[in-house]
Amino acid sequence: MIASYNPAQIGDVLVVVLGPDDGPQKVTQRDQIVEIKDQNGNVIGYNFFAAQALLPELVDQNGQVKLTPEQIQILNQQLQAAGFETGLPETETSKFVVGYVKEMKEHPKSSHLHITTTEVEDGRTLQIVSGSPNMQEGIKVVVAEVGAMMPDGLIIWPSTLKDVESDGMICSGRELRIPNAPDKPGALILPDEYEVGQPFDFKQAQTLFSE
Incomplete structure (x- = not known):
């Protein structure tokens, strides 16, 4: 919601x-x-x-x-x-979570897209197609799950990229509008102290790119 x-x-x-x-x-x-x-x-x-x-x-x-x-x-x-029958959900969890890229393979129809299996909360995994040039296995990232609204107003819904389904988005620092984030493509790779499955703390992240 x-x-x-x-x-x-x-x-x-x-x-x-x-x-x-x-x-x-x-x-x-x-x-x-x-x-x-x-x-x-x-x-x-x-x-x-x-x-x-x-x-x-x-x-x-x-x-x-x-x-x-x-x-x-x-x-x-x-x-x-x-008289409307459908109500609003009474509880909302964060749609931005810390994820872990367990597996990555190249997209069969694209030279720059990658197909990832990314773990999110409670061991659940998502298939996410990413164009980040620094994508690799074994990194912690920020996942915008389905239903998330990005800072620029974009809403994340299930999509298909060159015939491959993608359920979420692996975000860059600039897409999350974190201060001093590099103004170039690339997934935000989080430090080890971030716990997989936890909501991404935007306030804590304000110092990730401190000068």
């Missing part, structure tokens, strides 16, 4: 994204809420109009919003009152 609020661009509207926006959509509005479904009938998002009346804290927000459990409860009450 990704929530964003940009009053300068779209007004007093809280946008909540639950799934990828691809193909035809069905839009239903009830009261001050718009529900968006994909062609298979899955709810992929909600727009909450007059959002500050529901969540006064939004007055100082701009960009991605980290909703608290209390705020999610308020929004779910509004959805229920409007």
